[in-house]
Amino acid sequence: MSQSPHVAETSPKFTDANGNQTMPSAASASSSNSASQATAAEQSSSTKASAGQTFTADEPLTPESPNSKKRALSELSITEEPISKKTKDSPNMSSTEDVKSTDPVFPSPPDYPATKHDKETWQGFCEIESEPAYFSVILREMGAQDLTVREVFGMTPDLLDMLPQPIYGLILLFRYREFGTEDQPTECPTDVWFANQLPAQNSCGTLAMINILMNSTEISIGEHLQQFKDFTSDMTPFQRGEAFASFDYVKKIHNSFAKKMDILEGDKHLSYKVRRSQRLKDLESAPKGKNITSKSRSRRHSGDSTATDDSAESFEENGHHFIAFVPVGNEVYKLDGLDKQPTSVGSFDPEAGETWLDGASDTIATLMAAGDDDDYGVVALTQSPLAPLRRKACLAINTLARVESCLDGGSGTWRELVSDAQEPTSPRLLGVEALLPAHPVPSSLAATIDSEAMDGLLSRRRGLLAVLGELAAGIVEEMALVAAEDEKASQRRFDGGPVVKKWLEMLAANEYLEENLKRFT
Incomplete structure (x- = not known):
């Protein structure tokens, strides 16, 4: 529900953010994911800080000689630990924490638009307009x-x-x-x-x-x-x-x-619903005779609460x-x-x-x-509308091919008798090339075409070309509508909020907003 007042790529997957086959709640899955990301970030920072100076694989292990690395390997005693095991903590190797630090995190920084990782990790459902x-x-x-x-x-x-x-x-x-x-x-x-x-x-x-x-x-x-x-x-x-x-x-x-704003707003109102539910539970469990209604009301109207009348109650109503x-x-x-x-x-x-x-x-x-x-x-x-238009176009194209096949068998000069140069639109352009075998000419119609004389076949061909022209125009119009829908959806999916915010910050920094604010208020 938009602003509700109430409460697998190969197969469907019903899993939570951690991969468990459960039915998680939106709040718990989102908060646990954020906590785990924060812990990973702290571990990564501490690992980098303790690593200190880093070395490349081309640098010698000892300063004495370029061949010291080779001698050190050959002179290892049986009590020494192999270099391959020590590299796990060696500063010149990338640790697991360093690799994780480059992975996308949820949520992304506030000044960033909503990333693909944000959208796929968030456990809520965003609002979508009735478009x-x-x-x-x-x-x-x-x-x-x-x-x-x-x-x-x-x-x-x-x-x-x-x-x-x-x-x-x-x-x-x-x-x-x-x-x-x-x-x-x-x-x-x-x-x-x-x-x-x-x-x-x-x-x-x-x-x-x-x-x-x-x-x-x-x-x-x-x-x-x-x-x-x-x-x-x-x-x-x-x-x-x-x-x-x-x-x-x-x-x-x-x-x-x-x-990004959809995700933030969804989480904000979810937290409000949780607090409101807790207040109602407190009211129901309060001892009889204890007046806590006025306290809860004063708390709701306090300036410290994020669930103000302008946000939460208005949102609900x-x-x-x-x-x-x-x-x-x-x-x-x-x-x-x-x-x-x-x-x-x-x-x-x-x-x-x-x-x-x-x-x-x-x-x-x-x-x-x-x-x-x-x-x-x-x-x-x-x-x-594309579906019936394409079905009709397939039948018309197959029928036209049958007519022209009969004309070719009767006389090879029939094309010289055709006054117009009109040719049917390519099936590939109409998106029906793969659908043609599924719409053959009915046997009764095929028998009628086979028995017709040349004049009848030429007349039938002209009628089929006219029908195909109308069908092609309708198909092209619907294909353009589908392309327009895809473009509109692409524009809706573009998150321009951070760009606008940055632009306003720049205008405020050079005092343009302060100078021109009265023009817009």
Whole structure:
């Protein structure tokens, strides 16, 4: 959940930062990692300080003669320790501590942007904006095929029909409040895959997509997600949430969007939640008649506390959350990671012309009307338009090849009769070269083409070229959109905060800020 008010490269790995197969909490794994890095740094510093002067391998061991090294080796007595064993502590050799000192540390220095090591070591989940381009990139990098995420501008049927079809799920972003929790079942239905969101993790956006992917039989989710689905098939929603929180493969992709400030803010608010939980526990365990409420309140409002009204309470009150709506069978489910179980919001009858979007739209509209704000956003997880466009292009290219083969067999002069010089776009440029064998010409159509005269074949060829031209234009447009999404995600992943901070420090050092501050306030 973004600002939540609540609480393997070849196969999925559910391990903590130390490599143990456990389900660590965000706070403990992060703090223990930082402590171990600090200890390693202190050991490295002491080793270097005690080493003193260093020597190279080309320097003689004794100053008497260039050949003294050779004589020293040959004159070793049986009681002397071999040089090869002494080099372990010798100053002219790199020790294990010296090697470790060059390894990346977590966290990186404050003036540095978030490094890859920071993002992969941090045990939290960063906040990600409700931007369809970011979600599309995350889906592609997780291995889900032929999917895209598009913004929904309205829940009316005509606006939903403008989106690429089919729509596999809807994701709603709203200012969090409990909604529709009274109809939750006591257990998760066996045909619904649902995972809880663990406390103090901003994973709700990615988790909403995972909850949709795991419940659709029409989506190819890729090797890693399929293994995760199989691994968690017999788990409860809470156990699946624990497994997801330790799913490093997805966490690394999610946190590739993290910036240094995201990591610092996440840790700060996690520490606030821990202190608040401890205060509540103290209040509950206090003896009856002892008034500690006023003390706790005064402590909360004190200037020494980092959990001020402007940071912690405001953060909680304005927390935003992603939830998913997905069809399973003939039921529509609301999958909210902060709920204990999935909630059915209605059913639909496809034979009667009903779609699952009707029930989902009504529920989303009700949720919006129940709030006192307009802070909402809806995105749809749909099939990528590239997939059907490429399938049609493959069939058209194979059909055109069949037509031209028949023309070549009938008369070698047919190309002289073609008035236009139009040629189909290269299959390689359209990204369909490897897909052509999977879309052969249907046998009935092939028989019709084989029996046609030259005039009919030439007319069919002109029609196929026109169709291919339209398909190629659509494919190129969608490929450009994918490239734009990748570029937008790349810009979001760039951490420019330290650069801006350094630039402002330089402006302050030469008194430019002081001289021009009034212009901007």
